[in-house]
Amino acid sequence: MYATPATLPAARSGAAHGGALATTESADATRSADATRSADATRSANATHSAETTGCAETAESANAAAYAHAAAYEDAAAYADAAARPVDLASRARILSLIEPHELWASAYVPTEGDLLLGTYCVQRQIGRGSFGTVVRARHVVTNTAVAVKVLHKLDWLHLGVRHEERVYKLLLRGCSPNISLFAKVLGSGVDQGFSCTVFELCDLTICDIIKGGAGLVPLPPAHLCEIANQIMRGVAYLHSLGLIHTDIKPDNIALRRADTVALRQMDGAGVFHPKRILASTAICIIDLGGVVTFKQASRMKGLNCAPMYRPPELILGLPWSYGVDTYAVGCVIAELYLLGNLFHAEVASDREHLAIIERVLDRFPLGFAVAVEQQVPGTFHTALAASVIFPPAGAAYNAAKYTFAMQRVLEAEHITARVHDVELVDLLLNLLMVDPAGRIPLHVALRHVYFDKLRRPRAM
Numbered sequence: 001m002y003a004t005p006a007t008l009p010a011a012r013s014g015a016a017h018g019g020a021l022a023t024t025e026s027a028d029a030t031r032s033a034d035a036t037r038s039a040d041a042t043r044s045a046n047a048t049h050s051a052e053t054t055g056c057a058e059t060a061e062s063a064n065a066a067a068y069a070h071a072a073a074y075e076d077a078a079a080y081a082d083a084a085a086r087p088v089d090l091a092s093r094a095r096i097l098s099l100i101e102p103h104e105l106w107a108s109a110y111v112p113t114e115g116d117l118l119l120g121t122y123c124v125q126r127q128i129g130r131g132s133f134g135t136v137v138r139a140r141h142v143v144t145n146t147a148v149a150v151k152v153l154h155k156l157d158w159l160h161l162g163v164r165h166e167e168r169v170y171k172l173l174l175r176g177c178s179p180n181i182s183l184f185a186k187v188l189g190s191g192v193d194q195g196f197s198c199t200v201f202e203l204c205d206l207t208i209c210d211i212i213k214g215g216a217g218l219v220p221l222p223p224a225h226l227c228e229i230a231n232q233i234m235r236g237v238a239y240l241h242s243l244g245l246i247h248t249d250i251k252p253d254n255i256a257l258r259r260a261d262t263v264a265l266r267q268m269d270g271a272g273v274f275h276p277k278r279i280l281a282s283t284a285i286c287i288i289d290l291g292g293v294v295t296f297k298q299a300s301r302m303k304g305l306n307c308a309p310m311y312r313p314p315e316l317i318l319g320l321p322w323s324y325g326v327d328t329y330a331v332g333c334v335i336a337e338l339y340l341l342g343n344l345f346h347a348e349v350a351s352d353r354e355h356l357a358i359i360e361r362v363l364d365r366f367p368l369g370f371a372v373a374v375e376q377q378v379p380g381t382f383h384t385a386l387a388a389s390v391i392f393p394p395a396g397a398a399y400n401a402a403k404y405t406f407a408m409q410r411v412l413e414a415e416h417i418t419a420r421v422h423d424v425e426l427v428d429l430l431l432n433l434l435m436v437d438p439a440g441r442i443p444l445h446v447a448l449r450h451v452y453f454d455k456l457r458r459p460r461a462m
């Protein structure tokens with residue numbers, strides 16, 4: 001069984017972000033954190049994750065133990081700094097973000113333009129991305145001419161606390177001493193430019209989101225490429241988990257391909273006609289945006305999580321405690337989306353209840369035990385007479401039928417995943433990753449041994 005935190009959490013990433021981010025120097029703080037606290041937090045991580053750690057073949061156990069202790073000490077030091085600096089404010093960056101009007105946010109943004117010099121070293125070429133927390137630009141090192149990505153954060157005081165979070169998380173990953181570090185975009189440095197916080201990353205060519213949208217002309221991906229990409233995403237996130245860390249924002253925009261170089265082929269269609277086709281020369285990916293990473297312990301104290309709606313598992317929709325399983329579920333959604341080249345669930349759902357009803361149709365019925373437990377906390381969500389089923393439209397909605405007409409249509413149109421994914425092994429993997437009850441969701445290190453990945457293990461013909 002995949003463990004979920006026992007207690008109801010208290011705040012979202014702000015505790016984590018704010019906490020972690022309020023630390024001035026994680027390395028120093030980490031060194032100074034005492035052994036008792038490390039051991040304590042290590043125990044809590046071990047309680048839920050020892051099995052997962054042993055499952056990561058590539059990760060040396062001793063390195064993992066050290067990284068656990070490091071993560072734990074980091075967390076404690078961060079929590080300490082947070083308590084000292086902001087004793088009352090445990091609200092998350094995302095929750096604060098939801099309170100800030102977009103114009104307010106962007107009024108405090110600096111969008112670098114071509115030719116601007118960032119950190120006195122990087123000459124801006126163009127904007128390549130825009131997230132909730134900042135603008136990402138492509139730039140070149142003025143001396144070495146190396147191309148990099150620089151994330152310039154909005155200039156808001158509370159964001160400033162987060163300046164070096166991604167850099168610190170990356171250092172934690174480095175300390176895990178695993179080849180899996182290559183599955184994350186390198187953080188090359190950080191600093192403050194004209195009051196704006198900048199983090200410099202290795203430059204990636206395009207995101208999975210770009211591929212899905214078809215702009216790169218690479219879809220549909222050959223099945224072998226899908227398998228390789230899925231395997232890397234899962235290894236990367238499993239590596240985070242093995243260190244007691246949760247990404248919390250896995251989505252196609254946050255998985256990038258290192259290189260978008262392609263090879264030209266000719267592909268035969270069903271009628272025997274050849275068509276030109278481009279495929280990726282390399283499927284090497286890296287996970288970007290470590291800004292939402294929290295430790296297991298922080299997650300167990302947080303209430304809710306403001307991740308992208310389409311990748312939100314039932315426990316988040318229902319406001320229940322959450323843990324590593326949120327990443328596992330999001331990984332399942334991303335892999336399914338890469339296969340389907342579109343959302344697994346309907347892209348526009350009007351309410352959480354509708355989302356649950358769609359999940360029930362696309363995946364599986366909720367287990368009765370889970371539904372009964374939910375009914376005690378969120379009454380009126382499930383029918384629990386014989387088998388569990390989501391109450392949709394909600395009770396009393398019949399009087400407001402017009403409002404639910406389109407919603408009902410969306411729910412009824414949602415097809416079961418087996419009707420859309422025609423690879424039996426992939427469907428089985430997805431159903432395990434997307435298990436509606438987080439307690440039954442497969443841990444990623446176990447899922448990596450799924451038969452779907454057997455083709456990657458077979459020796460290639462010479």
Ligand SMILES: Nc1ncnc2c1ncn2[C@@H]1O[C@H](COP(=O)(O)OP(=O)(O)OP(=O)(O)O)[C@@H](O)[C@H]1O
Binds near residue numbers: 131135202256
């Ligand atoms: N290293 C990189 N190489 C290439 N593009 C990148 C890189 N890092 C980020 N990007 C681009 O910038 C976009 C936004 O980056 P990122 O998700 O890190 O910002 P954010 O403010 O944390 O966004 P979010 O709203 O998802 O939290 C990404 O979706 C991607 O398109």
